[in-house]
Amino acid sequence: MRYIRVLLISLVCAxxxxxxxxxxxxxxxxxxxxxxxxxxxxxxxxxxxxxSTLQVARVLAQLGGGSALLTNxxxxxxxxxxxxFGVPHGEHVLTVTATDVAGASASAxxxxxxxxxxxxxxxAPKHEIVAHPMLRVAASCVDDHPExxxxxxxxxxxxxxxxxxxxxRGTPAVDTVVDLSAFDGKPIDLRFGxxxxxxxxxLRGPRVYVEASPLLTAVDEVPGRxxxxxxxxxxxxxxxxxxAVLDRSTRAIxxxxxxxxxxxxxxxxxxxxxxxxxxxxxxxxxxxxxxSPAVYEWRDGALxxxxxxxxxxxxxxxxxxxxxxxxxxxxxxxxxxxxVLGTALEPFNFDVAQNGLLTYADPRxxxxxxxxxxxxxxxxxxxxxxRPATDGxxxxxxxxxxxxxxxxxxxxxxxxVPLGVAPLPPPGGxxxxxxxxxxxxxxxxxxxxxxxxxxxxxxxxxxxxxxxxATASRLxxxxxxxxxxxxxxxxxxxxxxxxxRYLGAPGAAPRDISSQLGHARWFDGAWYVVIGNxxxxxxxxxxxxxxxxxxxxxxGGAGSFAGDVIxxxxxxxxxxxxxxxxxxxxGGAGxxxxxxxxxxxxDISSTGVGxxxxxxxxxxxxxxxxxxxxxxxxxxxxxxxARRPGLDVVVLATLALAMAARARAxxxxxxxxxxxxxxxxxxxxxxxxxxxxxxxxxIVARPDARGYSTVPRRGADDACEDEDDPGSSRCAGLHxxxxxxxxxxxxxxxxxxxxxxxxxHDGSDRPxxxxx
Numbered sequence: 001m002r003y004i005r006v007l008l009i010s011l012v013c014a015x016x017x018x019x020x021x022x023x024x025x026x027x028x029x030x031x032x033x034x035x036x037x038x039x040x041x042x043x044x045x046x047x048x049x050x051x052s053t054l055q056v057a058r059v060l061a062q063l064g065g066g067s068a069l070l071t072n073x074x075x076x077x078x079x080x081x082x083x084x085f086g087v088p089h090g091e092h093v094l095t096v097t098a099t100d101v102a103g104a105s106a107s108a109x110x111x112x113x114x115x116x117x118x119x120x121x122x123x124a125p126k127h128e129i130v131a132h133p134m135l136r137v138a139a140s141c142v143d144d145h146p147e148x149x150x151x152x153x154x155x156x157x158x159x160x161x162x163x164x165x166x167x168x169r170g171t172p173a174v175d176t177v178v179d180l181s182a183f184d185g186k187p188i189d190l191r192f193g194x195x196x197x198x199x200x201x202x203l204r205g206p207r208v209y210v211e212a213s214p215l216l217t218a219v220d221e222v223p224g225r226x227x228x229x230x231x232x233x234x235x236x237x238x239x240x241x242x243x244a245v246l247d248r249s250t251r252a253i254x255x256x257x258x259x260x261x262x263x264x265x266x267x268x269x270x271x272x273x274x275x276x277x278x279x280x281x282x283x284x285x286x287x288x289x290x291x292s293p294a295v296y297e298w299r300d301g302a303l304x305x306x307x308x309x310x311x312x313x314x315x316x317x318x319x320x321x322x323x324x325x326x327x328x329x330x331x332x333x334x335x336x337x338x339x340v341l342g343t344a345l346e347p348f349n350f351d352v353a354q355n356g357l358l359t360y361a362d363p364r365x366x367x368x369x370x371x372x373x374x375x376x377x378x379x380x381x382x383x384x385x386x387r388p389a390t391d392g393x394x395x396x397x398x399x400x401x402x403x404x405x406x407x408x409x410x411x412x413x414x415x416x417v418p419l420g421v422a423p424l425p426p427p428g429g430x431x432x433x434x435x436x437x438x439x440x441x442x443x444x445x446x447x448x449x450x451x452x453x454x455x456x457x458x459x460x461x462x463x464x465x466x467x468x469x470a471t472a473s474r475l476x477x478x479x480x481x482x483x484x485x486x487x488x489x490x491x492x493x494x495x496x497x498x499x500x501r502y503l504g505a506p507g508a509a510p511r512d513i514s515s516q517l518g519h520a521r522w523f524d525g526a527w528y529v530v531i532g533n534x535x536x537x538x539x540x541x542x543x544x545x546x547x548x549x550x551x552x553x554x555x556g557g558a559g560s561f562a563g564d565v566i567x568x569x570x571x572x573x574x575x576x577x578x579x580x581x582x583x584x585x586x587g588g589a590g591x592x593x594x595x596x597x598x599x600x601x602x603d604i605s606s607t608g609v610g611x612x613x614x615x616x617x618x619x620x621x622x623x624x625x626x627x628x629x630x631x632x633x634x635x636x637x638x639x640x641x642a643r644r645p646g647l648d649v650v651v652l653a654t655l656a657l658a659m660a661a662r663a664r665a666x667x668x669x670x671x672x673x674x675x676x677x678x679x680x681x682x683x684x685x686x687x688x689x690x691x692x693x694x695x696x697x698x699i700v701a702r703p704d705a706r707g708y709s710t711v712p713r714r715g716a717d718d719a720c721e722d723e724d725d726p727g728s729s730r731c732a733g734l735h736x737x738x739x740x741x742x743x744x745x746x747x748x749x750x751x752x753x754x755x756x757x758x759x760x761h762d763g764s765d766r767p768x769x770x771x772x
Contacts, residue, residue, distance in 0.1 A: 027052040027106040029059075029098045032077075034112055039198045041117040043081045046096065048108070050076050054100040062095045063087065063112065070096070087114045089144040118143035118194035120151060120203050123175070125190075127206035127239045128225045128532035132218065133181040135208060140173035141194045147172060152193040155208075157186055164191075184212040185499050185515030206239075209532045213514035216529055216536040222246050223253075226530045227271040227479070228278075230523075234535065235273050237265045243280065243298075245273070256298045259283065269293060270347075270480035272315040274332045276300050279320055281312055295322050299335060306330070306337075311347040314482065317354035323347070329358050329370065340370050351483065353392035361385045367397055367411070378411050389483030391437045393459075396444075396483070398434055408435055408444045410457070419463075420446030420455060433477040436486035436493065438522070443475055443486060443493040454495045454504060456487075466493055466504030473497045478519040478530075485521040492540070494520040494527065503527070503540055513538060 033047035034040065046061045048070060059070040059078040064087035070078035078098075094112045099105040123138035125131075141149035153168045167178045167190075180188070190205030220229075224238040234246040241259035246252070256278075259265050263283035271280035277298040284294045295307040307324025314321050318333040323344040328337045329352065340350075343363060350360035358370040359378075367379035367388060379385065384400040398406035401421070408419040419435070419442065436443040440459030443466075445452040454467040454475065467473040474496050478485040486494050492505045494513070501520060502510035513520070518531030520538070527538035 027056075027098050027100050027104050029096055029106050029108040031094070031096055031108045031110045034094065034110065036111055039113045039115040040084055041115060041199060042085075043083050044094065044112055045079070045081050046070060046094065047077065047079045048096045048098075050078055050098040052098065052100045052104075054102050054104070057099045057101050059096065059098045062097075064092045064114070084114050084116075089115060114144075115196065115198050116144040117199045117201055118146075118149045118196045119201055120192040120194045122192055122203070122205055125206055125208060126223060126533065129206065129208055129221070130218070130531050130534040130536075131180045131208050131210045132216070133179060133184060133210055133212040134177050135180055135210075136175075136177050137168055137190070138173075138175040139192050141171075141196075143172070143194065143196055145196065148196045150195045152195065153178075153205075154191040154193065154202075155180075155183070156189040156191060157183055158189075159186060180208075180210045181212050183210045185517060186210055187517070207532070209517050211515055211517055211531055211536075215539045216514050217539065218534050219528075219537045220246075220248060220535040221533050224533060226533060226535060227265075227280075228273045229528070229530070229535055230273050233273055235271055235278050236533070237271075241265055243271070243278075245278065256301075257282065257296070257303060267479050270312045272312070272320070272480060274299075274315065274320075275318060276332065276335075279306075279312060279315060279322075279332070281310075284309070295324060297332075297335075310344065312480070313345070313347045313350045314352050314480070314484070316352050316484070317356075319352045319354070319356050319358075321350050321352040321358055323350075327360065329356070331356075338373065340375070348387050348482065351389045353390045355392040357390055357392045359388040359390045359395045359397075361388055361397065367395070369395060379416060387434055387482070389435065389437050391439060391484075393440050394437060394442060396435050396437050396442055405449070406434065410442055417461075419444045419457060420452075433475040433483060433486070435483060436475050436477075437483055438485075438487035439489060441487045441491045441493075443495070445473075445475065447472075454493060456491060456493055456504075456506060458491060458506075464506035466506070467495060467497060467502065467510055469497045471497060473502075476501075476516075476519060478521045481521070485519075485523070488522045488527065489525070494522070501529075503538075511541060513540070 028051045030049040031046070032049055034044050044063060046068070048059060048061075050056055050059055056072075059072075061068050061070055061080060061082050063082050064084065066083055066085075066087070068080045068082040070080040073079050082094075091111055091113050094110050095107055096109075097105055097107040119142045121140050121142050123140065124136045129135070137153045139151050139153065141151050143149040149172045151170050151172065151174045152166060153174060155165045155167050157163045157165065167180075168174050168176050170176075187207055187209050189207050191202050192205050193200060193202040220234060222234050222236040224236040224242075224244070226234055226236050227243075228235040232248050234248060235243070236246065237243055237259070238255075241261075241264060242255050243257045243259070243265070244253050244255040247254075257280075259282060265271075265282075269281045269283070271278060274297070277300065279295070279297045281293040282296055292309040292311055294305055295310040295312060297304045297306055306328075307322065310322055310324035312320065312322045315332070318331060320330040320332055322328055322330065323346075326339050326343060327341040327345045327350060329340050330337050340358060341360065341362065345360060345362075350358065352358045356371065359368065360370065361367050365381060365383070365385040366377060367381075367385050368375045369378055369390070370376075378395060379397070381399060385397055386400075386406075388395060388397040390396070395411040396408065396419075397411070398408055401407045405421060407421050409416045410419055411417075434445065442457040444455055444457070446455045446465075447453050450472050451470075452472050452474070453465060453469065454473045456464045456466055458464070475486055476494065476496050477483065490505075492503055494501065494503055495510075496502070496516050497510075499516050501513045501516050503513050504510040513527075514529060514536075518529050520527060520529045522528075527540050529536040529538055
């Protein structure tokens with residue numbers, strides 16, 4: 001019994017002490033972070049202060065179904081990050097619970113607002129695309145609360161200074177077409193932004209090139225930047241730096257090599273299509289002082305390394321000139337190499353033609369040609385010789401004559417023939433060239449420093465100045481094709497007068513083709529322009545197909561024509577009258593505007609005249625005489641007529657046909673009396689022409705059985721200046737011309753109309769009276 005009594009007393013004492021022990025082992029939690037004023041998108045950093053009588057066993061944070069154990073970082077502080085992945089948008093409760101070794105615990109709570117950072121999914125455009133000039137932009141917001149997400153599209157324009165313009169915006173997505181014609185000729189970088197109530201984010205988008213020229217027609221595009229093309233394939237590099245070939249008929253894409261990270265395939269590297277695949281330079285890790293890329297050939301599906309460190313000078317037909325341990329000529333058809341020189345030359349010191357003729361300047365600056373295994377010395381000079389180029393017929397090179405000035409020469413059987421003096425462009429540059437050579441034609445620069453103009457030497461040795469601008473013109477090299485690709489089979493030359501690209505030919509004003517973006521190339525009988533991921537075919541005027549409004553083949557480009565355009569549907573004519581500003585092209589008349597069945601387009605600002613729907617520009621025949629050397633083309637159709645005898649008669653006679661056809665269309669529609677419509681149309685056009693062409697004082701309107709026909713009458717002060725004999729019968733006839741009306745019927749029509757419409761004919765303004 002005594003033992004039982006002792007146990008009962010001990011139990012009562014223990015029970016009495018329990019409340020005191022619980023108070024002694026108390027646990028407390030205070031949340032220091034996160035703050036209630038912040039919103040969280042990825043992870044919440046939890047920082048709590050824990051106090052406990054006994055040792056703390058663990059501290060646990062719980063948020064939205066997720067949890068994380070906090071770590072003691074010193075003293076009473078416990079910290080950890082808890083992920084909010086999958087936690088929905090809105091306010092949630094964060095709970096932090098601390099437990100001691102005795103099992104006692106305490107908790108604290110805090111409200112946390114979860115708002116994931118928005119981002120953008122870019123749907124359009126593609127990288128390196130061309131806006132022509134319209135561009136589709138499409139993007140959607142990726143957010144946990146998309147109804148509050150705004151998508152913005154910005155364009156960064158680098159034009160000396162950086163300018164940012166907002167193109168479009170939408171909630172929660174944007175999909176629209178924007179007009180970028182205000183940025184014609186400029187590359188722009190797109191940026192996409194997403195903004196919700198609390199946070200925002202911007203992503204770098206693709207690069208876009210803006211080209212608004214109506215003379216360029218897109219014929220193909222690839223998912224990357226075009227490096228080379230032929231009739232059936234396109235070689236390109238993707239944004240991920242993967243080289244690939246597109247089959248233009250099947251649309252199959254074959255990737256064959258990836259540029260090693262972190263290198264990029266830029267314009268300083270060369271790549272060409274070949275009969276059996278492609279050849280290219282690919283960046284590799286530098287080997288000591290040798291930082292040259294490696295030279296590869298992708299041949300029949302196999303990748304071959306031709307040189308560990310080397311460069312490709314050029315590829316023409318089935319031949320490639322490249323350097324590695326030495327300088328080689330490779331037959332791409334057979335896959336064999338010939339060692340030409342034991343020294344590795346720089347890429348701008350040798351070139352190869354389609355027939356396998358290789359020309360090079362050795363380290364002594366001696367110029368050679370190499371054919372069928374034999375090298376022949378062409379020029380030995382004490383001056384520095386560089387940049388030789390050949391078309392298989394001629395060899396052109398530059399010779400240093402003074403600081404930053406080189407002389408362009410051509411080697412002929414009779415010796416060296418100087419062509420021009422021009423500063424040498426940077427050897428590794430791809431934007432400009434000292435000369436172009438093709439099929440016996442040589443385009444070169446001539447003039448004083450920074451005012452050089454483009455000249456052409458024909459196969460017969462004649463020289464013609466092609467450009468006459470106040471600022472310097474320059475020739476352009478397609479990437480990797482130094483000295484080639486810029487002259488057509490007929491001797492037309494594609495050149496630049498920044499910021500525009502022009503097509504020049506002897507005896508004709510340069511035609512404005514496009515902006516200077518990308519590069520132009522003559523290939524397989526046509527002109528092409530490559531910009532970014534797009535291959536364009538150039539309407540060079542040879543087909544006569546005109547743009548809207550009947551601009552006609554070879555007509556001036558955007559900004560080259562100042563005047564009025566009047567278009568008529570049905571059987572009417574489109575008459576275009578204006579002045580040439582020196583930057584547009586000259587060409588013949590082409591097809592009429594859309595909707596016209598048999599219309600005629602007449603552009604008297606051009607030097608050529610074409611028939612209705614003729615499809616052929618006749619500017620070559622009309623403008624056959626070449627202006628004197630150094631004399632710029634005279635601006636305007638009137639000036640052209642003043643310089644070229646008889647041309648004003650041809651042009652204005654063609655205008656008369658258009659006027660007569662327009663009058664017939666108005667009479668057929670019943671809009672006004674026949675005689676009155678004739679008088680009004682003739683009067684308006686004659687007065688307009690008199691204002692445009694002051695050297696033509698009046699126009700003789702001679703009636704025929706169907707209406708008015710016109711011939712020009714020269715002013716007395718001109719004294720028929722274009723005639724060898726001012727007293728000739730032709731001059732006398734022109735000076736004696738007078739405006740002739742079609743009898744009293746026309747006057748009666750005027751009086752009748754004035755009686756019906758006194759407000760239109762009040763005496764102070766006589767718009768319907770034909771005057772000389």
